[in-house]
Amino acid sequence: MPTSSNDGPAPTRRAYRSTLREERAAETRRRIVRAARELFTSEGFASTTVAMIAARAEVAAPTVYATFGSKSAIVGAMLEGLEQEAQSEAWDARIRSEQDPRRRLALYAAFLRALYSGGQGIWPAAMGAAGDPAVAELKERGEQRSRAWLAPIVNALAEADALAVGLSREDAVDRAWMLSALELYFRGTAGLGWDDDQYEAWLAQSLLAQLTRPAA
Incomplete structure (x- = not known):
């Protein structure tokens, strides 16, 4: 009897992919926060740009915006x-x-x-x-x-x-x-x-x- 699309290992694969995405997102978030903290310390809040944070974290600037939305939101996460x-x-x-x-x-x-x-x-x-x-x-x-x-x-x-x-x-x-x-x-x-x-x-x-x- 053929196995239906709801049977078998597919749910496990989906759960694995979901967990992997969550781990990658969490790591990206940590890298952004770490980079921002270093830059805020050395350059000050006003002089630090999102582009500088993205470059230090080795991500694209849109990723910073998608993850936090603004510099102030990064500060909030730090606090x-x-x-x-x-x-x-x-x-x-x-x-x-x-x-x-x-x-x-x-x-x-x-x-x-x-x-x-x-x-x-x-x-x-x-x-x-x-x-x-x-x-x-x-x-x-x-x-x-x-x-x-x-x-x-x-x-x-x-x-x-x-x-x-x-x-x-x-x-x-x-x-x-x-x-x-x-x-x-x-x-x-x-x-x-x-x-x-x-x-x-x-x-x-x-x-x-x-x-x-x-x-x-």
């Missing part, structure tokens, strides 16, 4: 991967498991140091693309995540009666959020020539001074 690169989940677990509420502030400063320093070529590009709606939306989501990180840290200080006198939890989160701004990292490192150790120490000390009462 989404930064917290993963900085091992944010591991930092979150470490901060939450720390019993000393003041020590949590120091650990948070260490996390921001890792997050900001790991994206040296990306953050300036993101600030250069801030006018793009997609990048602006990612920035807003990042600021919301920052507040979500800070809320349990501040709550631990409040429960330990360690918040500065007269400071509400809401105001404490506001102060910590302001001190955590990416712009202040670049003011210190690029503007003042600080290294990452100096930035981390400054942030940890500032958080303690602004949020807590002196330890007994």
